[in-house]
Amino acid sequence: MKPFTLMIAFSICSLVLTAGKTLKVDPPPPGHPLVLGEAATFFWEFEIKHRGNEKPRLFQATMPSWMTFTYNDTTAAKGSHTYVLQGQAKPDALGDTPISLVFTDPKGNPTTLSFVVRVVAAYTPGDFDGDGTADFSFREGNSFYYLNRQNEATYLFFDGMPANSVPLVGRFDHDNRADIAVWNPATGDWSIYTSMTGYSHPVQCQFGERGTDTPFVGDVDGDGLDDLIIHRFVPSYDEKSRGVWFTRSLNNDSVDSLSFSGYDDDIPLVGDFNGNGTVDVAVKQLRNNRWTIHEFYGETQLARFPFSMQDSDKIAPADYDGDGTTDIAIRRVTEEQLGAWIIRSRNGSLRLQNFATQPNDIEVPADYNGDGLADHAVYRPSTGEFMPMIREKVKVISVAPANADVVPLMAQSFFKRHYRR
Numbered sequence: 001m002k003p004f005t006l007m008i009a010f011s012i013c014s015l016v017l018t019a020g021k022t023l024k025v026d027p028p029p030p031g032h033p034l035v036l037g038e039a040a041t042f043f044w045e046f047e048i049k050h051r052g053n054e055k056p057r058l059f060q061a062t063m064p065s066w067m068t069f070t071y072n073d074t075t076a077a078k079g080s081h082t083y084v085l086q087g088q089a090k091p092d093a094l095g096d097t098p099i100s101l102v103f104t105d106p107k108g109n110p111t112t113l114s115f116v117v118r119v120v121a122a123y124t125p126g127d128f129d130g131d132g133t134a135d136f137s138f139r140e141g142n143s144f145y146y147l148n149r150q151n152e153a154t155y156l157f158f159d160g161m162p163a164n165s166v167p168l169v170g171r172f173d174h175d176n177r178a179d180i181a182v183w184n185p186a187t188g189d190w191s192i193y194t195s196m197t198g199y200s201h202p203v204q205c206q207f208g209e210r211g212t213d214t215p216f217v218g219d220v221d222g223d224g225l226d227d228l229i230i231h232r233f234v235p236s237y238d239e240k241s242r243g244v245w246f247t248r249s250l251n252n253d254s255v256d257s258l259s260f261s262g263y264d265d266d267i268p269l270v271g272d273f274n275g276n277g278t279v280d281v282a283v284k285q286l287r288n289n290r291w292t293i294h295e296f297y298g299e300t301q302l303a304r305f306p307f308s309m310q311d312s313d314k315i316a317p318a319d320y321d322g323d324g325t326t327d328i329a330i331r332r333v334t335e336e337q338l339g340a341w342i343i344r345s346r347n348g349s350l351r352l353q354n355f356a357t358q359p360n361d362i363e364v365p366a367d368y369n370g371d372g373l374a375d376h377a378v379y380r381p382s383t384g385e386f387m388p389m390i391r392e393k394v395k396v397i398s399v400a401p402a403n404a405d406v407v408p409l410m411a412q413s414f415f416k417r418h419y420r421r
């Protein structure tokens with residue numbers, strides 16, 4: 001298991017200690033969760049400035065037992081005071097813990113500094129058993145499964161899904177195992193099944209409600225957990241139709257929208273194309289033979305360039321080079337170039353790989369061996385086989401009878417409409 005990663009979400013950045021004096025936090029809280037990578041130690045200090053050498057007193061503190069709060073008196077002489085908050089997050093620290101510190105100035109006036117510490121485990125997208133590798137996951141009938149280390153189908157849960165429901169893999173709780181959302185296009189209802197509750201008692205909410213909507217999940221607010229995303233085509237009077245993206249943060253319930261993409265045959269997709277930790281939206285535009293990528297919250301156009309030159313190209317975005325950004329990728333299904341994967345890294349370099357030569361193969365790229373790089377992989381409905389290519393070697397794993405009612409959960413949202421039941 002990978003070491004735990006710590007994320008800190010701050011709700012309040014600075015406060016007035018006394019009239020006109022600001023409680024300065026140094027380094028300032030980031031606008032997004034602080035990720036300490038592999039390190040499991042939380043170290044944060046802040047400085048309190050006020051007139052005179054008398055120090056402000058910590059009057060009351062609410063913090064988890066694994067954190068300690070100390071006063072650093074080496075800076076006191078300058079009239080600025082440093083407190084250090086540190087600790088090592090243990091597995092039982094997973095989740096959100098509110099922290100509240102009440103200081104009093106020399107006159108006894110109280111000031112409260114409060115924020116939330118979020119601890120989440122390191123997570124590999126699509127990893128259902130928490131061992132750091134993605135696992136092939138699928139819906140068969142109304143039941144959900146993943147392949148364990150021995151490549152045995154392991155039952156997750158049952159969902160009596162209405163027709164046309166779309167299952168999606170995401171991360172909705174703090175542990176290192178993948179979670180699943182099921183979206184019903186008839187009502188816009190989402191059911192979110194999380195690993196920490198044993199995939200039982202799904203959380204329900206409503207968002208999006210047209211049969212032509214395409215659902216996605218991704219972290220739109222940067223709190224480290226996935227949120228809900230809907231792409232909708234809105235017809236207009238000219239031959240163009242507007243593509244509108246809607247997001248709903250599961251952190252604060254806020255809804256946002258962005259009008260982006262121009263034609264009703266655009267193929268919508270999501271990914272972190274600039275590697276800043278929040279999801280970006282993109283389209284593969286058939287009419288202009290190009291990709292356009294939009295950073296949703298920053299409302300920035302990230303890229304617009306020709307890339308995919310065949311209408312039939314299947315999209316397969318993933319981080320193939322392990323640089324932390326989603327790479328643009330397609331699998332070609334024309335007769336002349338059947339099975340050619342073309343991958344474009346963020347630095348513009350192109351890579352070609354031949355793999356999976358059935359036009360109906362379903363692309364499910366993910367990091368199946370845990371080396372940090374996405375691997376080419378497909379599910380082949382005609383044989384019921386999952387085929388990952390790990391270090392140039394293709395494995396063939398039988399999942400279900402040929403042409404069974406199977407939906408690979410890591411398949412692109414846009415193409416899942418063809419696999420709906």
Ligand SMILES: [Ca+2]
Pocket residue numbers: 127128129130131132133134135
């Ligand atoms: Ca795994």
Ligand SMILES: [Ca+2]
Pocket residue numbers: 171172173174175176177178179194195196
């Ligand atoms: Ca989970």
Ligand SMILES: [Ca+2]
Pocket residue numbers: 218219220221222223224225226227249250251
């Ligand atoms: Ca989020």
Ligand SMILES: [Ca+2]
Pocket residue numbers: 318319320321322323324325326327345346
């Ligand atoms: Ca990349």
